[in-house]
Amino acid sequence: MKRMAKCAVCGEYTMNPAHCGKKAKPAHPPPYNPNDRYAKYRRAEKGIL
Numbered sequence: 001m002k003r004m005a006k007c008a009v010c011g012e013y014t015m016n017p018a019h020c021g022k023k024a025k026p027a028h029p030p031p032y033n034p035n036d037r038y039a040k041y042r043r044a045e046k047g048i049l
């Protein structure tokens, strides 16, 4: 699958390097939920299972 880009002007996702006459920013979908990650670390530090 091709890298998606997000237009900074209209906020739409596009496959094109440009949108609305401007450069589209690369979209970086997070592979995990940061909240879950921190919650996991917090639980591990406190030893709570």
Ligand SMILES: [Zn+2]
Pocket: 007, 008, 009, 010, 011, 012, 019, 020
């Ligand atoms: Zn656009």
